[in-house]
Amino acid sequence: MLVAEVDAVLRRVWDAVCHYWEPNKIHGHGPDHAMRVYSMGLQLSAASGADPLVVGAGCYIHDAGMRPDIGRVGHIERSLQIASALCEEIPDLASVRDLLLTTIRYHEAEIPFPGQLPAEAACVRDADTLDRQGFTGIRMTLQYGVWLGRPLCHSTDPLCRERTPDLNGFTMDYVRYLESLPQYLATPLARSHCWQKQEERELYCSEFHSRFRQRRMRDHEDALQLVMAQMLSESHVG
Amino acid sequence: MSIGEPVVPLKWKKYLTLVDFGFLSAHELAADIRRYQINNVRRLASDLRSDIQDDVRRARRSFYVVKLVPADLPGQLPNFNVERSSQLKQLAPFLAAHNSEKYLEAWYCRTRIDPDVFSVAGRIVFSAGDNGKTQLVEQLWRGSPRRLETYSKDFAFPYVRASRYSWGWPYSMEHVHLPPESTLSTSEVRSEFGYSMRCIEQEREKIAAFCAFLDSFCFKAYSLEYKIVGSQLKLIDWDTPNDTRVLASQEFSIPLSCD
Numbered sequence: 235m236l237v238a239e240v241d242a243v244l245r246r247v248w249d250a251v252c253h254y255w256e257p258n259k260i261h262g263h264g265p266d267h268a269m270r271v272y273s274m275g276l277q278l279s280a281a282s283g284a285d286p287l288v289v290g291a292g293c294y295i296h297d298a299g300m301r302p303d304i305g306r307v308g309h310i311e312r313s314l315q316i317a318s319a320l321c322e323e324i325p326d327l328a329s330v331r332d333l334l335l336t337t338i339r340y341h342e343a344e345i346p347f348p349g350q351l352p353a354e355a356a357c358v359r360d361a362d363t364l365d366r367q368g369f370t371g372i373r374m375t376l377q378y379g380v381w382l383g384r385p386l387c388h389s390t391d392p393l394c395r396e397r398t399p400d401l402n403g404f405t406m407d408y409v410r411y412l413e414s415l416p417q418y419l420a421t422p423l424a425r426s427h428c429w430q431k432q433e434e435r436e437l438y439c440s441e442f443h444s445r446f447r448q449r450r451m452r453d454h455e456d457a458l459q460l461v462m463a464q465m466l467s468e469s470h471v472g
Numbered sequence: 473m474s475i476g477e478p479v480v481p482l483k484w485k486k487y488l489t490l491v492d493f494g495f496l497s498a499h500e501l502a503a504d505i506r507r508y509q510i511n512n513v514r515r516l517a518s519d520l521r522s523d524i525q526d527d528v529r530r531a532r533r534s535f536y537v538v539k540l541v542p543a544d545l546p547g548q549l550p551n552f553n554v555e556r557s558s559q560l561k562q563l564a565p566f567l568a569a570h571n572s573e574k575y576l577e578a579w580y581c582r583t584r585i586d587p588d589v590f591s592v593a594g595r596i597v598f599s600a601g602d603n604g605k606t607q608l609v610e611q612l613w614r615g616s617p618r619r620l621e622t623y624s625k626d627f628a629f630p631y632v633r634a635s636r637y638s639w640g641w642p643y644s645m646e647h648v649h650l651p652p653e654s655t656l657s658t659s660e661v662r663s664e665f666g667y668s669m670r671c672i673e674q675e676r677e678k679i680a681a682f683c684a685f686l687d688s689f690c691f692k693a694y695s696l697e698y699k700i701v702g703s704q705l706k707l708i709d710w711d712t713p714n715d716t717r718v719l720a721s722q723e724f725s726i727p728l729s730c731d
Binding site for chain 1: 547548595597599600608621622624625626627633647689690691692693694695711712713714717
């Protein structure tokens with residue numbers, strides 16, 4: 235397919251799924267997450283020679299199954315159903331149906347894949363994993379914590395220095411847990427991008443801890459303000 | 473058929489919460505949801521077949537949803553939809569596909585969808601959205617609300633998405649979808665949606681009380697599922713970011729209210 239044809243199909247995919255993403259802004263997984271993952275996914279596909287149609291569509295659909303009321307629960311199954319329906323609707327997707335469904339089924343870094351992951355699935359998965367890192371990942375995790383009504387952090391060990399992260403217990407434990415994901419990155423370009431994400435996380439955690447000790451980190455609002463300020467500062471430097 | 477309850481599935485406890493808040497009686501709930509122990513699914517299949525045959529005799533149409541229920545999951549359970557006896561042969565493969573998982577019970581429920589009976593189902597999401605609209609409704613005609621999750625341009629059901637700021641505000645219709653084979657016109661869909669929302673408005677007091685209860689958990693969003701058949705509105709389910717937490721608070725409150 236010509237680049238323009240791929241673009242046209244991907245625009246059609248986005249038009250069909252954007253309404254699923256919109257309400258999920260409430261827990262940090264709104265259209266901005268889709269767009270960042272899409273943009274990164276296409277960079278990774280260009281670098282690795284993966285099919286941009288499959289990668290782009292996979293990125294646009296991977297978290298479309300999230301819901302504003304129940305969040306991630308069952309979202310992969312729902313995203314797969316959405317993708318299946320789109321394959322019926324868009325002929326160009328029908329011919330890559332199985333591969334597209336694989337990119338969605340295995341888009342989360344923690345999900346083990348039997349054997350060698352197809353290049354397209356690796357691109358979608360790495361793009362999503364990268365967005366879960368650094369400032370963007372911290373912001374999404376904090377927004378999810380607010381939505382869930384989860385406490386921000388442990389009262390004496392906020393960054394799990396002496397504890398195993400309790401993912402359901404504290405939002406900052408989940409932030410620490412995300413540090414374990416880069417080991418799953420499969421593409422060289424994603425691994426190289428990850429360095430910057432790690433720097434962002436270290437910067438955030440360092441400042442978080444400092445403010446926590448000064449009792450200036452009282453709730454998710456404070457934690458979100460910090461990450462937003464750091465994102466703003468980063469964009470000015472960039 | 474009812475069964476003894478050595479372990480009450482979390483999903484059933486969710487339904488009991490709807491009883492607690494006066495949306496339906498325990499008797500109505502038991503009549504609406506037919507429960508079977510997982511080792512008795514043959515009986516379920518037989519009863520389901522009888523119900524479908526009964527529909528045929530009465531010239532009615534219904535759809536049935538079979539659900540597999542574990543002890544500890546509050547939602548997103550495997551579903552199997554049936555409208556005709558011929559589809560029942562797929563039930564065994566469905567059960568076999570989930571054979572390895574730990575389900576305690578199998579349930580089924582029925583919804584009438586005859587062309588001459590008003591039948592809609594939907595979901596209202598209550599949220600603290602950034603656009604100020606706190607109520608988002610998705611509704612379809614003659615189908616299960618679970619189908620809302622797969623809405624696309626080829627969707628086989630009439631469908632409406634609408635939102636409003638809060639109680640008392642008018643809804644703004646964001647999207648109306650009519651499948652090519654629909655017998656309803658756009659204006660009929662709009663009118664029937666208005667009727668549905670009036671049915672919901674009539675239950676506002678109870679719904680608002682339930683929402684106030686869920687608000688006490690400080691969730692940013694939660695939802696209620698409903699169906700309206702004829703003129704009867706039924707609240708059939710609810711979902712929150714952490715149902716287990718909500719139910720735990722309910723269990724705690726029961727002995728207190730008995731004191």
